[in-house]
Each structure stands twice: as C-alpha cells, then as structure tokens.
Amino acid sequence: MGKKRVKLGFRQLEVEMVGSEAVGQLFALRRLGWGTKRIGDELGISRNTVRAWLRKGPERKYEGPLRKGVLEPHLGWMRERWQAGVRNGDVFRQELLAKGIQVSLRTVERALAPLHREWKVTEKATMRFETPPGKQLQLDFGEKWLEIGGVQQKRYVFVATLGYSRRTYAQAFGSIRQRDWIVGLEGAFRHFEGVPEEVLVDNAKSLVLRQSGGKAVFHPEFAAFCDHWGTRPRACQPYRARTKGKVENGVGYVKKNALGGLVFEDDAHLDRHLLGWMREIADPRIHGTTHERPIDRFLLAEAKALRPVGAHPGYLRTRHLTRRVATDARVDVDTNRYSVPAQFVGEPVDVTVEADLLQIQWQDRIIAEHSVHPGRHQVVEDPGHVASFVGGQAKLGKPCNEIQRDLSIYEQAAGGESW
Secondary structure (H helix, E strand, C coil), X not given: CCCCCCCCCXXXXXXXXXXXXXXXXXXXXXXXXXXXXXXXXXXXXXXXXXXXXXXXXXXXXXXXXXXXXXXXXXXXXXXXXXXXXXXXXXHHHHHHHHCCCCCCHHHHHHHHHHHHHHHHHHHHCCCCCCCCCCCEEEEEEEEEEEEXXXXXXXXXXXXXXXXXXXXXXXXXXXXXXXXXXXXHXXXXXXXXXXXXXXXXXXXXXXXEEEEECCEEEECXXXXXXXXXXXXXXXXCCCCCHHHHHHHHHHHHHHHXXXXXXXXXXXXXXXXXXXXXXXXXXXXXXXXXXXXXCHHHHHHHHHHHHCEECXXXXXXXXXXXXXXXXXXCCEXXXXXXXXXXXXXXXXXXXXXXXXXXXXXXXXXXXXXXXXXXXXXXXXXXXXXXXXXXXXXXXXXXXXXXXXXXXXXXXXXXXXXXXXX
16 A cells, blocks of 8 residues: 555554555454564564554555555456465566566565565464364375285375364275265265265365366366265365365374274275274374364264265266277277277277276276266377287287287298398
8 A cells, every 4th residue: 555645653654554465464363362563573564553453443444545556456466376376576577577567676576575474474373274063074185005915005095074073084095086086075975974065175186177366177077076965165275285284184194093004904904994993093082173072073063064965876877888899999988089909899898987987898807997088079098009009900808919929920021031
C-alpha cells in the first residue's frame, strides 16, 4: 500500500503501509498464541503497529487516495509463479520484461516481500490444522524392503489416516499405479465402514494431471472414483508437503513399527500381519498429539460423522472382452491399439480391463499387460513385443529369441557361405 497524501505520524503511517498479506499473517500468528513482539519481529513491523491492528481488527481501513504500484495489476500472476516454485527476484524481473514490463530488481523484490514473509512464516511456524470428525482422509505411499519368502523384495505401503481420530489404514502393494491408489482407498473406506467428505492427496501423476492457476486438475479416472464414492478430492499445493503431515507421520510409523525387522512367508502373510497390527497396535495406542487412543476418538465422534458404506458397490468394474490379434501384433480396445508378442498373430485372446490396467490372455495365460491409455487412436507398445515382431514368427506360445536362431538363416539371407 502507498502513503496517504496527508501528514501522518510515523506509527499511523506504518500501520497504513502494512499490506493485506502481512495483515493475514499477523492475525494467523495471533491465533497461534504468538505475542505482539514476536509477531512484530517476524513480520518486520513495530510492536505498537501489531497492537493497533489487533485492537481495530483485520477490516481496519484508512480514507484517502493511495498510490498504486506499477506491479499491482500483476500481483496475481506473481503469486501463481511463486506457488509454482519461482523464488528468485531477477527471474521475475526477466519474465516481466518479456511481458513488456520494465522495472528494477528492487521494485520486484518489494512486490515479492509479502509472499516471502508468508512463505517464511509457513516454513518456520508449525500451524497444526485440525479437521472436524468425518471431514478429511489423508493418503500417501511409502516404500520398504522386506524379506518375503526368503528373498529381499521392495513393497509399497499405502497409508490412509483420518484427520480427526488419527485412525490409520495400511495395505502393501507391489507397485504404485493408479489402480493401487484406488484399491487402497476403497479398502480404507471399507475398513473404516465410512466415507469422509474429502480425501487429500499429493501430486502423484496417476491422480493429478497438473496444477493450473493454483488448482489441481485431477486424472479423470481418479475424479470418477471420488464421484462414485461421493467424496471430494483435494491436492496439496506444490512445495507444501506439510499440508498432509498427519499421513506422512503415519507412513513413517507404519514402516518403523508395523514393518520393522520382520520377515514374511508370502504376501498373504504380510496382509494378515498388517490387519492384525492395525487392530492390536495402531488403534489402541495413545497418539502423541491427541493424547488419546485413535479407536476411542473414532468410536466417540468420527464413526457417526462418516457417510456409511453400506451396500455401496465397489468402483473397480471389470470388463471382459474378446479380440483377435491383428497382423501387426496388436489388439484394438476402445480405439487404442495394444501390443502382444508376435507369435500370437491371428489368435483369439481375452482382454480384461480394470481401472487403468489392461491384461491380454491366451488360453488362461497372461501374454501382455498395459496401462490403459487415456486418449484415443493411440498405440501402446511393449519394446519386447516389438523386438519379437521384427525378429520374425515364432512357435505359438514360445518367445522368439534372436540369439537362438540357426546361423544358416543368416547365410541364406546373405546369399553366401558363413565365415
């Protein structure tokens, strides 16, 4: 904000020059219990100015014309670029120059000062955001090497944490595909026997296509899943990982406690272990933040706030199709073409589509597996299938291997003797 065109005392002038961003931070810090001196030091204003704003409230205004800064029309754009990760003032200056706006670096830095203060407060102050019962479920994945069947194998653990009760659901997967997110989330709904108002996720590509204007553009499949269950998807802002700190703490807890130093006979044993751990260890423990047992908070308040699952059907509707492999060793599904090994050209195959996973079977044997392409009229190739097609025909049901060819084939192709 600019100066008033009247004579003001220093204190009143300083109060007037506090920008709207700083005012919001001032009252946010006050709600956290910060004192006036600490707030003033943090925001770079005097203690008396802080007191003046606290007395009058956030709506305090001053009459008189104010001088608009040259960058004022572009502050919204600058905020979007800041949220996208641009932090250097000279980069802003160069981008503004490319837009035909010539300003000094100092002018840019003054315009960025409120954003920098806001970011600094966010980084330094831990503003614990508590949600009411049934409001939010936070999701995340972690990875862990485990001994399964006597062999060290990597598993990805899906963790969902209810924001109010801190009750946790965990499930292990062999990958982190979109289908795994959906299976895990649907498993959490059934475990809690209820659906929250919203689910909070990070910016995984299988869930969030991109950020546009500070808003997440969700993958159509994930958006359809949330609509099916009547919950609202939310995504963390980039570079704001603390937004879903409850579940991130939960991931660490599951990895260190549930999966700490144990071996498993197979994946079924691992699944049984996690179910027992949730029931016997995670639910009845005393939570470090709430100082209550998650299961108690859940039963007393959160269970009734969730929308009951009841007989609601699952989302993962499986489609079964029959196709014949074309001469180019591809199968057509929903206008897209998916590759198979060359030896199956002309053969009838069964196609199973479930969420984003497409499997092609020949005589009850899976011969190809692809991620469903979200577009139309696209070709999805497996490099191994392409190599087998280029190499020539093989016996049905057996892979084509260039190395195992008889040398006479090359002799015939060259038209002479081998050497």
